[in-house]
Amino acid sequence: MLVAYCDLRQDIRHFRLSQMTELRERFGFPMHFKLSQYTPPDDRSLLVRIRFDHDITDKVKESNYHYIVDMEEHQDGFHVILRVRHLDEVLQWVLGWGADAVVLEPKALQNRIREEAQKILRRY
Missing domain, CATH: 3.30.70 (Alpha-Beta Plaits)
Structure with missing residues (x-):
């Protein structure tokens, strides 16, 4: 699982590496993003x-x-x-x-x- 910024959705998302077909080498974090404090939204409803x-x-x-x-x-x-x-x-x-x-x-x-x-x- 990869936590990364999604250009399409303009937000942090989870990606399955096995589903990736292309990777752009553009690294960086959104200004106030800290991976150690990141908690994904719980959308299990x-x-x-x-x-x-x-x-x-x-x-x-x-x-x-x-x-x-x-x-x-x-x-x-x-x-x-x-x-x-x-x-x-x-x-x-x-x-x-x-x-x-x-x-x-x-x-x-x-x-x-x-x-x-x-x-x-x-x-x-």
Whole structure:
């Protein structure tokens, strides 16, 4: 990941090196920019709630998934709250838990999980 000034957006942005096709050799920092004090804006506005079976609670905790913002024990299971930008950011992670995870919200992620499960069923 590269933190740099984006001429197109006229702002500091994060860039994936693997996605770069061209690099201009123009180095410098905006006048008041200090990398040591830089904190990227948190634009993760979608809340995702997932219920896990109690018997995998430790595994979920150990996953230390960076989108997790809260975890709570409930009678019906271990609830995890995540904050993401796009549902695609958590789709594969949720699918990886198989039937031990149930998406409580949002409905759009429930639908995406259902669609993926149907695609898997058609293959087998």
